[in-house]
Amino acid sequence: MSARLLEVENLGKRFDGFIALEGIDLEVAPGERVGLIGPNGSGKSTLVNCLCGTLVNDTGRVRFEGRVLNGLPAHERTRLGIARSFQLPRPFGSMSVAENLRVPLIYTVNARRGAKLSAGEIGVRCNQLLDLVGLAEMAQRYPRDLTQVEMRKLELARAMATEPKLLIADEAMAGLSQSEVEDIVKLLIRLNERGITVILIEHIMRAVMSFSQRLVVLVSGRKIADGQPEEVMRDPEVERAYLGQ
Amino acid sequence: MRSRVFFVIALAIAVVIFAAARAIDNDYIFFAGYTVLQFVVLATAWNILGGYTGYVNFGSSAFFALGAYSSVFFHKFYPLPIPILIAIAAVISGIVGLGMGYLTLRLRGAFFAIATLALAIVLQTMIVNWDYVGGSRGAYIVRPPSVEFLGNYVHYLFLVMLLLTVIALTVARAIEHSALGYGFAAIRDDELAAEAAGVPTLRLKLAATTISGAFMGMAGAPLPYYIGFLQPSSAFGLEYSVNSIAMPMIGGTSTWVGPLIGAILLGSLQQIATVTISSAVNLLLVGLLLVAFVIIAPNGIVGLAIRLVRGKP
Numbered sequence: 001m002s003a004r005l006l007e008v009e010n011l012g013k014r015f016d017g018f019i020a021l022e023g024i025d026l027e028v029a030p031g032e033r034v035g036l037i038g039p040n041g042s043g044k045s046t047l048v049n050c051l052c053g054t055l056v057n058d059t060g061r062v063r064f065e066g067r068v069l070n071g072l073p074a075h076e077r078t079r080l081g082i083a084r085s086f087q088l089p090r091p092f093g094s095m096s097v098a099e100n101l102r103v104p105l106i107y108t109v110n111a112r113r114g115a116k117l118s119a120g121e122i123g124v125r126c127n128q129l130l131d132l133v134g135l136a137e138m139a140q141r142y143p144r145d146l147t148q149v150e151m152r153k154l155e156l157a158r159a160m161a162t163e164p165k166l167l168i169a170d171e172a173m174a175g176l177s178q179s180e181v182e183d184i185v186k187l188l189i190r191l192n193e194r195g196i197t198v199i200l201i202e203h204i205m206r207a208v209m210s211f212s213q214r215l216v217v218l219v220s221g222r223k224i225a226d227g228q229p230e231e232v233m234r235d236p237e238v239e240r241a242y243l244g245q
Numbered sequence: 246m247r248s249r250v251f252f253v254i255a256l257a258i259a260v261v262i263f264a265a266a267r268a269i270d271n272d273y274i275f276f277a278g279y280t281v282l283q284f285v286v287l288a289t290a291w292n293i294l295g296g297y298t299g300y301v302n303f304g305s306s307a308f309f310a311l312g313a314y315s316s317v318f319f320h321k322f323y324p325l326p327i328p329i330l331i332a333i334a335a336v337i338s339g340i341v342g343l344g345m346g347y348l349t350l351r352l353r354g355a356f357f358a359i360a361t362l363a364l365a366i367v368l369q370t371m372i373v374n375w376d377y378v379g380g381s382r383g384a385y386i387v388r389p390p391s392v393e394f395l396g397n398y399v400h401y402l403f404l405v406m407l408l409l410t411v412i413a414l415t416v417a418r419a420i421e422h423s424a425l426g427y428g429f430a431a432i433r434d435d436e437l438a439a440e441a442a443g444v445p446t447l448r449l450k451l452a453a454t455t456i457s458g459a460f461m462g463m464a465g466a467p468l469p470y471y472i473g474f475l476q477p478s479s480a481f482g483l484e485y486s487v488n489s490i491a492m493p494m495i496g497g498t499s500t501w502v503g504p505l506i507g508a509i510l511l512g513s514l515q516q517i518a519t520v521t522i523s524s525a526v527n528l529l530l531v532g533l534l535l536v537a538f539v540i541i542a543p544n545g546i547v548g549l550a551i552r553l554v555r556g557k558p
Binding site (some may be wrong): 055074076078079086099104 | 431433434444447
């Protein structure tokens with residue numbers, strides 16, 4: 001057993017001639033709150049997709065709790081305990097908000113435990129999750145009735161329904177107002193306090209700085225900084241690349 | 246409602262329908278009724294893949310014909326009772342469904358649809374060139390003039406198809422309310438998000454193609470005994486592929502009720518048109534109705550009804 005929850009070693013991914021990621025090394029300890037930033041097109045989402053199994057990395061290794069994930073499809077990584085939210089919310093449109101949470105409960109929690117939750121237990125879990133993100137009143141509504149911020153909360157609730165050890169929030173706040181952003185940051189910190197390791201990918205610096213205990217910077221598919229948020233932001237290379245100076 | 250309760254109720258309704266048909270005692274009722282029921286099974290089967298998971302199968306006729314030709318094969322090789330032929334057809338078509346799924350389900354959307362169309366053409370070519378089952382000339386199936394207890398053989402075929410309908414509807418409904426149903430719906434709504442939620446999408450899609458293919462084959466298995474002469478162009482007829490898409494679309498694809506309503510409506514309309522106008526009008530009728538429904542009620546009759554009940558614009 002490794003003390004690291006997530007270990008990424010020399011990860012690389014190219015799309016035809018374009019190098020999206022190269023030589024990425026990253027370690028995340030259990031319980032940590034890590035912010036991942038970088039300009040548009042720097043490979044943040046590609047990295048998330050390689051961690052979650054949506055894309056297959058060309059080189060390198062991803063380890064989770066000491067177990068090598070290479071070759072595992074996305075749903076098995078979810079079952080191991082890696083959950084993600086999508087940059088653009090992808091709710092199950094034909095299902096009510098509560099039913100959206102049933103899917104991960106049935107397919108992840110049940111599959112992992114080996115014993116099935118009863119219909120009643122699933123209902124209770126759904127309500128708890130909706131309470132957690134503040135969507136309890138919307139349980140029977142459909143995703144099309146939700147506002148942007150509610151949609152993000154549903155996205156996080158659905159990720160949380162898988163009972164993850166690691167939550168990867170891919171730009172969960174893009175396009176939200178300042179108070180809504182604070183809302184989501186508070187929610188993520190609350191989740192972290194429950195023992196869930198969180199990687200936050202974000203453009204909104206206020207949110208990243210208030211959330212992260214550690215900051216990782218990607219530029220053009222390479223990691224150029226990794227450390228204390230304040231120190232990283234003072235790094236001249238980061239300043240030059242990230243702030244475009 | 247539990248599936249077992251539903252099955253018993255559906256069975257009771259089937260018994261009433263059969264008794265009523267016997268009471269009317271007009272052979273045409275059984276003849277036309279068989280065709281309509283066959284389309285109910287076919288439409289329900291298509292909907293398990295097309296409606297629940299959202300993968301459009303244009304090659305329904307291939308699975309249907311596979312069922313029919315497996316019966317032709319056994320008729321020549323070693324005659325068996327129809328219920329056993331149906332079970333054999335289910336296994337064969339189910340395996341072909343699984344194989345097709347394995348080869349094509351990495352394709353999405355239009356590409357999957359094209360691949361299913363190609364499968365129909367490949368299978369038809371194979372049957373045309375297989376002499377044992379009649380090749381392009383077709384095969385005659387001499388059915389027994391009568392059967393024990395029921396007498397008329399067409400009555401027997403009607404009863405068999407009625408029971409198959411009950412089974413198909415019970416299975417479709419059970420899937421809808423099960424974990425499998427949630428997984429299928431998640432795939433239909435967003436495959437990437439489904440994977441992220443832990444849904445093994447490939448395995449579930451294979452389950453859908455297998456179940457769907459199996460029921461299509463079952464619908465086709467009694468066909469040679471019904472028409473008496475089977476040739477590739479009729480077994481692989483365009484009407485089967487088109488109807489099995491059009492009927493669920495017109496009835497509504499998200500529940501088991503939709504294909505049932507669509508198949509009864511369209512199937513009956515086609516029977517009436519065949520008798521009163523000509524059998525060539527059938528597909529024209531389907532085409533016109535499909536266009537009308539896509540414009541007026543894209544979610545089918547069931548969708549329209551839900552909208553009216555909820556009072557949403």
